[in-house]
Amino acid sequence: MSSLAQTQPALAAASLPKATAEPAWVKWTLVTVALTFLTLFLVLPLSVVLYGAFELGVKVWWDAITEPDALAAIRLTLFVLVIVVPLNAIFGIAIAWAIAKFEFKGKTLLISIIDMPFAISPVVVGLIFVILFGSQGWLGPWLSAHDIKIVFAVPGIIIVILFGTLPFVARELIPLMQQQGKEEEEASLTLGASGWKTFWYVTLPNIKWGLIYGVVLCNARAMGEFGAVAIVSGRIRGETNTMPLHIEVLYNEYMFTAAFAVSSLLTGLALVTIVIKSWVEYKDERRHKTA
Amino acid sequence: MSQSAARSVIPGFGITLGFSVLYLSLLFLLPVAGLVLFTFKMTWPEFWAAVSHPQVVASYKLSFLASFIGASINAVFGTLTAWVLVRYTFPGKKIVDALVDLPFALPTAVAGIALVTLYASTGWVGHYLDLFGIRVAYSEIGVVIALTYIGLPFVVRTVQPVLADFEKELEEASAALGASRLTTVRRVILPAILPALLTGYALAFARAVGEYGSVIFISGNMPYKTEITPLLIVAKAEQYDYNGAAAIGVVMLAAAFILLLMINGLQWWASRRG
């Protein structure tokens, strides 16, 4: 009896929820609801792509992605990436440098302009450039007189993707570099380093992870850009079809397995993107903890 | 002020700012201005006729209403997800956390065909919904589903850091003052995350209004019924009706800028409260 009387208060204290926590059943209900929601909207779509791609075996999958039109789409997408990502990375570094290291009038305005391309619907982006460079557009007559093709050609695709992915690197780097300030650069300069050496040896290593992250996001969006490209590409098979456009064509022709096969490539890249993002965040968190 | 920047010992001000402004202007500001100017070629009645055609108005209604519902679903479940990810530990939490970004990383066309396959009456989920007589694919519900998917990360990612930084002492103080757990959540935690929640809501809404790729496969694109505004722009552009497309485009552009202003206002409010 006495032992029971002693253990009872201890038991009560243990089962009493902490002042700032919920009872276990509340916790598990909330976790279940959240996970169900995420399963419906994230896990199942992901699974359906991979299932659809490999349903008929690896051989069919391989044939679908090595078929000439698919290869052309992959090549075009890679070509666009090679141009778009470095350009927007250079822009991101340049604008972040200007904003983080200097004081000037109109800085706040500049920062808010950078976000704007995100707010504009991709189809409007495509429309803008069709109107500017299309045959009925502002510059159309001049361009066709000089035999320059932008719309319904690769340059148009590159331009709209540049527009759509403009802010990614800049958005990652601006807050990062603002938070880092300019003391380390000043220290480097007082030690006799030139501006270029300071950037290379001090600034770049410090923004490395942010830059990688921004580039990865830019890359993900660039390869997936759809609405804008749909308008400017003209959908010329084997010529101006990027991977997403090729997927649409295959789907509309009821070639579901082929559509999912090409999708699986993009899905793989998306997963890689997510992994890199988590890894960069993990690194960042650890640095904050040790600092 | 600009004088002091030019005289700073850190080099590269002129070239980096010059390049940035030039790049932004050529790639973004001038083209956008070009679109707006293009519509000036139309007379006002022409413009009005283009943007107020019943089919277009039906598309506005669908786009905005579905975006509103999608963003609202995300506000509720996104906050819940953020809460679960910040406050609780459970197996696989890291993977779930990472997966939240999927809609940012997965191309919209891929998401579009995945969603329609999933929710069509023959699909894994649609098959069951069909038993209850619920049709998702090729209906307004499908549009809502796609727009919910596309806006999912916004609320989670804006609320999550605020919750993580929330001072435990405030909750303890509330509990010590005699508040129940529910009261503490309602009166102390919710007000603190409200600005972030609203910002995420607005971001999800803004993204949904302009979304194209993930919707067109599942919506079925029936005029007056499941046709979203971006699709109308594409359709008009493909028929070389640039005037009509540009007019609707300008309306979308205006909506985007109003939303952006709202979001900036919300963020300003949030930072002032923080």
Next chain:
Amino acid sequence: MSISIEQVNKRFGNFVALDNVNLAIKTGELTALLGPSGSGKTTLLRIIAGLEQADSGIIRFNNEDITGQHVSERGVGFVFQHYALFKHMTVSENVAYGLTVKPKKFRPSKAEIAKKVNNLLELVQLGWTADRYPSQLSGGQRQRIALARALAVEPKMLLLDEPFGALDAKVRAELRRWLRRLHDEIHVTSVFVTHDQEEALEVADRIVVMNKGRIEQDGTPEQVYDNPANPFVYEFLGNVNLFHARVKQGQSSIGDLQVPSPEYTNSEEQDGLAYVRPHEIDVFNLPQPDAIKVKLDLVTIVGPAVRLEVLAESDQQLIHIEQPKEQFKQLNLKQGDTAWILPRYTKVFLGEGI
């Protein structure tokens, strides 16, 4: 290397950071720029370093005009308040940095660099940290590494911006003694910025007191402490009691108390302020001629000292007094008692004060 600052002005928008500053710093001296925040001391240091450009005025090193020279060519060692160590480099990479970024022609060999880094790390007594990262060191250690890094390029002078400002009190006291000894060893012309008067008094050969972008006084620690040039310096260097005074023909009267003020012999009777430091007041338990009668309002024992807050009987003015505990005990006074006080040393400035 001597430094000469001539008529330097600097504004940030409407804020005047430096107002026509003139200053000469001798070779080998350890100088403190002392002042409250916003007094312009850091701006002056950054202008000397070349991190900031003056709006007008001239900076000379050894009589050579280097006003237009870029910071990377001035050859100064600069130590930042928050260390500014390169986070992604090890301690030895940090210290070696200034040598490794030299153009190939002037760059020492790898072995020479390694040897030099070792010597410097020994000098700052942190040889064992060579392969660590800055984040693994304490604040005081980081600051010593920052100093070693600045010294690696054999700077013509060492400029330190609030070098101990971010450290806690104990480390601070240790490090400043260490800096003093280091300076005695290497004798490089050094200027450091501080808002801590004790730090300046303890470490510096010379103190330059700054306020609102101007130099208020410039002298040895004894000079500025014992003979403050004006009320600002008096108040900034240590605690002080203020009394209303009437000054006439070389005499100041503070209540009934008369003190000689030989510097004002010619003056007509006018208002002044008398400054008395808390530890320069004697306390008596019996009436004394001229002494001010007070009531002991609060007695606080702080380690070896006693702090008294007393109220003058005549006008209830609050006066702070500090005494060694032993001395106070002999008076046999306690809180609430009546006592008599006499300032040992008074400094009177004309006017209504600052």
